Amino acid sequence: MKDLRMNFNKLNADSKRILDIIIKSGATTKNEILKITKMKLTTLNRFLEPLEEFDLIEQIGVGESSGGRKPTLYGIKEDSFYIFGIDISRTYTQIILVNMKMNIICKERFIMDESTSPEITIQKLTEVISKTLNDFDIPHNKILGLGIGTVGPIDREKGIIKNPVNFESIGWLNVPIKSMFEENFDFPVFIDNGSNTAVLAEYILGVGKGMNNIAYFNCGIGIRTGTITSGVIIRSINDGEDAFGHMVIDVDGDLCSCGNYGCIECYSSIKAVTRKFTAEVKKGRITKIHKALHEINYKDITKAAEEKDSLSKEIIIGAASIMGAGLVNYINLLNPNIIILSGPLIKSSSLFYDTCVKVANSKNFLRGNSQVFFNKEGSFGEDAISIGAAVMVINDFLST
Known part of the structure; x- marks a missing residue:
């Protein structure tokens, strides 16, 4: 079930760097990549090969000609992977599914009140994830990961929401939210403060x-x-x-x-x-x-x-x-x-x-x-935290 994510992890640092450029550019040519990376064309072609082989990028058209043949435009293959992004705030929780172009495929939001304990919140989110995978016929191994932007303070490394104030429901104390999701799903889970995921989304794509x-x-x-x-x-x-x-x-x-x-x-x-x-x-x-x-x-x-x-x-x-x-x-x-x-x-x-x-x-x-x-x-309004949570997942894969 993990073969597709393993392919992603097989990429070396240079291929990941090129993928990162294509993700952030939206559509780019080899010449534009060469200007950024200072690589030789033969080297660039070698590092592009696994990206095409693993269906992570594709040729999406041609760019403007500067005198010769029009250059090929490369773009991210949007359905190569999907990512869940979650925004846990004091008044609501939102979950989105995005493709690799960060386009929102579906979105659900529910109110946080005195009844939404950590257990109830995660149960609702788990049900949404399972239903979404079933409705869109997406196998688990095409989910690159799940990102969570939450109210702090948190322990990022352990994936724990520590002791936030002003939740209407009791029980939001030392919640091991990362492991609670990992018990139900076999894809990686990442956590950060919601404001950090929001600023990340605006910095990279907004x-x-x-x-x-x-x-x-x-x-x-x-x-x-x-x-x-x-x-x-x-x-x-x-x-x-x-x-x-x-x-x-x-x-x-x-x-x-x-x-x-x-x-x-x-x-x-x-x-x-x-x-x-x-x-x-x-x-x-x-x-x-x-x-x-x-x-x-x-x-x-x-x-x-x-x-x-x-x-x-x-x-x-x-x-x-x-x-x-x-x-x-x-x-x-x-x-x-x-x-x-x-x-x-x-x-x-x-x-x-x-x-x-x-x-x-x-x-x-x-x-x-x-x-x-x-x-x-x-650029993303009320979706910034959840989109940023998804961006955080890609960033982790590209940086390791």
Whole structure:
């Protein structure tokens, strides 16, 4: 059953490098590969042979001629392998199946609530995987692997979700998620923080392609951050992803769940926005939202802000201004080429995104010497974490 993956593993470093170039280029000619690798044509032909032999690449057409015969274009053979990518977040879990071109074949998502324990979550995902393989008639040995982008902190090497906060269900403590999947399936399983898989997807295939320094921020229940500097993912000691959210912005500020005071997350997260809004209404402030206080959520507030509800607008601008100030500190320290802002708050509120960018640009110490670009939701939007989880699988095979 593992013959196809064994063929992939038989490739030497040079063949894998060429495959990597073709995957990232989409379609390329031998001359373009020669310019990148500095190989001789005979050497390139030798390393291309196993890629064609194992049906990993194929001739997909011809390129533009520079005077002679039109060159052959090589592309990845999309159905040579498939990969599952999983995004485990606090409010939902998503699973996708992609081909080798990272095109999504199918996608399922379910809500994470107090009933979705680790066991229930993995049971649901296992059922989806089995059904997908059956529905699309895909043998196990054509699954290159399964990647998981999850809320942290994690132990990447052991494949354990350690002690994340703010899950509605109990039991999310030291969950050996990698081994739990490996008990049910015979393909490799990889795990990383969701923000890291998202930034990887945008760096290799998305809006960060061709840039060495990019950052991804997911603004939701927490603030999750993935950073690539000089082409390398920056990792914290405990493989957490919430360090930015716990950057202290006001030493005398609100008490944070981490025990400190004045963290960015105290002001710029979904919970902070809802909490601040509720507190102001209790003080007697007027709002156009006609709901019981306990029923009001961040979507109500962001929608009301767009409709010129003065209290909602004030809350959103205040939260985004704090986030923008935090981004200034980040920019001054790491000087990224591009900052991708994503997540539920960004998706729901143009005002939140625009205010973040305005504040960050106006206060950027390096603004006269460095151009930082902002992007809303990246190339992959809400699919970034799961697509990045699939990209992580390919990266592992190509790097070993």
